Amino acid sequence: MAAVVVSSMMGKMYGLCFHAVRQTAGLKAPWLLHRRAFRISAVHRQQPFDSSLEKPQFPGASADFVDHLEFIQPNVISGIPVYRVMDRQGNIINPSQDPQLSKETVLNFYQKMTMLNTMDRILYESQRQGRISFYMTNYGEEGTHIGSAAALEPTDMVFGQYREAGVLMYRGFPLDLFMAQCYANADDLGKGRQMPVHYGCKDLNFVTISSPLATQIPQAAGAAYALKRENLNRAVICYFGEGAASEGDAHAGFNFSATLECPLIFFCRNNGYAISTPTNEQYRGDGIAARGPGYGMLSIRVDGNDVFAVYNATKEARRRAVAENQPFLIEAMTYRIGHHSTSDDSSAYRSVDEVNYWDKQDHPISRLRHYMTARGWWSEDDERSWRKQSRKTVMEAFERAERRLKPNPELLFTDVYQEMTPGLSRQRDSMWRHVQQYKEHYPVDQYEKQ
Amino acid sequence: MAAAVRFFIRGANSRLSVGTGTGGSLGAALLKLSPSCSSRSKTQRRHAAHFTYQPDPVPTQYVIFGEDVAFGGVFRCTVGLRDKYGKDRVFNTPLCEQGIVGFGIGAAVAGATAIAEIQFADYIFPAFDQIVNEAAKYRYRSGNLFDCGNLTIRAPWGCVGHGSLYHSQSPEAFFAHCPGIKVVIPRGPMQAKGLLLSCIADRNPCIFFEPKILYRAAVEQVPVESYTIPLSEAEILQEGSDVTLVAWGTQIHVLREVSDMAQEKLGVSCEVIDLKTILPWDVETVCKSVVKTGRLLVSHEAPVTGGFAAEISSTVQEECFLNLEAPISRVCGYDTPFPHIFEPFYIPDKWKCFEAIKRMINY
Numbered sequence: 001m002a003a004v005v006v007s008s009m010m011g012k013m014y015g016l017c018f019h020a021v022r023q024t025a026g027l028k029a030p031w032l033l034h035r036r037a038f039r040i041s042a043v044h045r046q047q048p049f050d051s052s053l054e055k056p057q058f059p060g061a062s063a064d065f066v067d068h069l070e071f072i073q074p075n076v077i078s079g080i081p082v083y084r085v086m087d088r089q090g091n092i093i094n095p096s097q098d099p100q101l102s103k104e105t106v107l108n109f110y111q112k113m114t115m116l117n118t119m120d121r122i123l124y125e126s127q128r129q130g131r132i133s134f135y136m137t138n139y140g141e142e143g144t145h146i147g148s149a150a151a152l153e154p155t156d157m158v159f160g161q162y163r164e165a166g167v168l169m170y171r172g173f174p175l176d177l178f179m180a181q182c183y184a185n186a187d188d189l190g191k192g193r194q195m196p197v198h199y200g201c202k203d204l205n206f207v208t209i210s211s212p213l214a215t216q217i218p219q220a221a222g223a224a225y226a227l228k229r230e231n232l233n234r235a236v237i238c239y240f241g242e243g244a245a246s247e248g249d250a251h252a253g254f255n256f257s258a259t260l261e262c263p264l265i266f267f268c269r270n271n272g273y274a275i276s277t278p279t280n281e282q283y284r285g286d287g288i289a290a291r292g293p294g295y296g297m298l299s300i301r302v303d304g305n306d307v308f309a310v311y312n313a314t315k316e317a318r319r320r321a322v323a324e325n326q327p328f329l330i331e332a333m334t335y336r337i338g339h340h341s342t343s344d345d346s347s348a349y350r351s352v353d354e355v356n357y358w359d360k361q362d363h364p365i366s367r368l369r370h371y372m373t374a375r376g377w378w379s380e381d382d383e384r385s386w387r388k389q390s391r392k393t394v395m396e397a398f399e400r401a402e403r404r405l406k407p408n409p410e411l412l413f414t415d416v417y418q419e420m421t422p423g424l425s426r427q428r429d430s431m432w433r434h435v436q437q438y439k440e441h442y443p444v445d446q447y448e449k450q
Numbered sequence: 451m452a453a454a455v456r457f458f459i460r461g462a463n464s465r466l467s468v469g470t471g472t473g474g475s476l477g478a479a480l481l482k483l484s485p486s487c488s489s490r491s492k493t494q495r496r497h498a499a500h501f502t503y504q505p506d507p508v509p510t511q512y513v514i515f516g517e518d519v520a521f522g523g524v525f526r527c528t529v530g531l532r533d534k535y536g537k538d539r540v541f542n543t544p545l546c547e548q549g550i551v552g553f554g555i556g557a558a559v560a561g562a563t564a565i566a567e568i569q570f571a572d573y574i575f576p577a578f579d580q581i582v583n584e585a586a587k588y589r590y591r592s593g594n595l596f597d598c599g600n601l602t603i604r605a606p607w608g609c610v611g612h613g614s615l616y617h618s619q620s621p622e623a624f625f626a627h628c629p630g631i632k633v634v635i636p637r638g639p640m641q642a643k644g645l646l647l648s649c650i651a652d653r654n655p656c657i658f659f660e661p662k663i664l665y666r667a668a669v670e671q672v673p674v675e676s677y678t679i680p681l682s683e684a685e686i687l688q689e690g691s692d693v694t695l696v697a698w699g700t701q702i703h704v705l706r707e708v709s710d711m712a713q714e715k716l717g718v719s720c721e722v723i724d725l726k727t728i729l730p731w732d733v734e735t736v737c738k739s740v741v742k743t744g745r746l747l748v749s750h751e752a753p754v755t756g757g758f759a760a761e762i763s764s765t766v767q768e769e770c771f772l773n774l775e776a777p778i779s780r781v782c783g784y785d786t787p788f789p790h791i792f793e794p795f796y797i798p799d800k801w802k803c804f805e806a807i808k809r810m811i812n813y
Binding site: 157159188189190191192193194198200201202207208210212215217218219220221222223224225226227229230236248249251252253255256259260414415416417418419421422423 | 511513538539541543544546548549551552553554555556557558559560561562564576579580583584587588589590591592593594595596597599629630632653654682730733734
């Protein structure tokens with residue numbers, strides 16, 4: 001904050017009654033003092049200074065004095081409680097928390113989660129068979145995607161990390177385009193430039209994923225700030241894992257969103273592992289939710305495998321974030337059932353028993369299915385025919401994607417800048433001349449022609 | 451536009467005389483020489499050329515932010531803007547460069563025109579990941595679905611007489627290696643306004659380095675109305691026939707003096723080129739000049755190894771090899787961190803440039 005010093009010497013020289021003396025940061029030489037008069041009406045004031053009170057007057061904190069030495073104990077044994085609506089068997093615990101969504105809505109939740117699961121199985125296999133180069137599954141975290149996506153408006157912006165395909169699926173991104181991106185074929189909206197699962201869709205307000213972790217977090221704060229100024233009832237949600245939350249960018253994003261009052265939901269998927277690194281090697285505090293208060297943010301921890309808990313928390317956070325222009329932090333506890341990616345074999349660092357527990361005993365999809373079957377909304381026959389139909393739909397999209405050519409190599413050189421530059425134009429011509437001369441060494445036939 | 455820029459004259463302690471560019475179509479330019487120390491006339495010392503840009507078009511989604519931007523900034527570049535445009539458009543951020551740039555990227559992606567200030571170019575490195583991995587690649591990696599072309603990053607740049615390691619750096623070479631961003635450096639107030647407005651209007655993320663020594667040392671009569679100076683176009687400030695001198699920012703003024711010295715003492719005619727945009731740079735203008743003169747000297751304060759002179763040198767020898775009469779000369783900072791008390795020995799001053807010209811002529 002600015003320190004204001006009245007200088008009567010200045011007053012004589014300039015004939016004005018109020019001056020500020022400033023020193024440029026880091027350049028302390030006397031000839032760099034700026035003497036300038038300016039209005040301070042726009043400058044934020046600290047609390048009024050009153051030395052008669054026996055209360056701390058420091059600008060940095062609003063607190064009382066204490067006369068005994070005691071360190072505040074971080075509470076990791078009994079941490080922030082986990083909000084849930086259903087028990088592990090899908091029974092509603094507190095009826096007032098049941099969002100009482102329609103059968104149609106709940107069936108849609110279920111079908112989106114299972115469709116995602118099916119697509120994951122098929123694309124994971126396709127990587128194993130050498131058809132695509134890489135893949136990341138979402139096993140176990142489908143509840144976090146669908147629950148949160150359902151609680152947002154379609155115009156809300158989504159900044160993701162890489163394990164949020166269900167959000168995109170919920171919003172209606174077609175299977176063909178998921179496949180096109182993974183195959184990097186000529187239908188890919190991203191023009192074949194990124195590794196698989198780096199989806200993006202402007203129409204669905206899902207900002208294209210990038211590999212560096214947590215970079216989206218301060219960006220989400222900036223986007224939320226811009227949307228706040230537009231005043232069109234739009235929020236931003238920013239997904240990241242508990243590992244990415246260790247990055248400096250996470251700290252930056254949290255702090256900026258709180259100080260600049262952004263309508264933003266931070267959604268942390270705490271799934272227990274960052275590749276092979278378990279949470280007890282990622283942090284020592286009480287997870288990510290406990291950091292929120294440190295930034296002045298309202299925070300909650302939810303059961304990420306309970307799609308209704310995720311839904312309720314996100315819905316309320318969104319409502320208040322936009323109404324009150326402040327960020328919210330939701331830490332969704334869940335478990336990464338699959339490997340980190342196709343480049344990972346998680347049996348190297350965790351037991352099969354542990355994985356099986358989550359797969360069999362506490363899975364978001366089975367929980368929701370129990371909820372539906374208890375209401376007579378879903379039968380064994382429904383399950384069988386849906387599994388068959390969804391697999392068929394995915395396979396058809398898969399086969400279409402397989403047959404499609406790759407994009408024209410011209411697209412190697414475009415979109416670096418909005419306009420083509422002379423230098424890139426020369427490089428592109430040089431590339432084509434070279435490929436023309438040595439064409440038997442380049443897979444030209446797999447790519448679309450001019 | 452949302453930014454106001456102030457430039458002050460400093461009568462004292464300036465090692466350079468500031469001239470103006472050729473091409474006076476934008477109005478008369480006032481030449482001010484600041485030759486020697488004069489602590490006497492205080493009225494002369496504080497003379498501001500203050501200009502604000504035209505009123506914003508609607509919608510007013512232009513925002514400027516960074517550390518200490520609200521009160522006016524440590525170099526006074528944003529004085530008066532908060533009162534004029536409001537605290538939601540001109541605001542302080544927490545002290546975090548990676549946050550400033552990340553936030554700026556996000557705001558730009560969401561449609562705002564974001565002008566992010568980094569307090570000193572020396573402190574831009576925490577934001578390097580956001581600039582190189584995110585801003586520069588946003589359009590390309592999304593297949594042009596998303597971009598942060600509305601982002602401009604401004605930072606004070608270059609030596610200032612006493613800045614030492616962390617208030618003197620010229621990091622343009624780090625960013626020159628990054629396709630997808632533009633890097634622009636003005637040599638004076640008139641260029642600064644036109645180039646900055648071009649950066650803001652440009653649909654690509656731009657880094658605008660402002661020579662901090664010129665905040666106080668340079669004065670020009672700057673047109674009040676809005677104007678742009680094209681990016682990626684180098685400017686020939688002075689035509690010549692014997693040797694091409696290339697620089698950007700503060701060093702242009704050094705080369706102008708060197709050019710006069712060379713003419714006077716050696717009878718050598720120098721062609722002085724202000725590169726202005728480091729990335730993408732104007733290869734054609736520089737090469738055309740070297741084809742004519744046969745000799746090239748590139749000069750910058752940044753350390754010589756891996757500095758941008760290396761890129762220019764490499765390209766010119768590819769394009770103009772048979773035209774060269776002498777090896778290309780780079781007169782740059784030494785490969786040390788920028789020193790404090792040794793600054794007079796470190797900087798590529800006019801004597802070093804003069805000596806390099808002499809060697810090239812006599813090669």
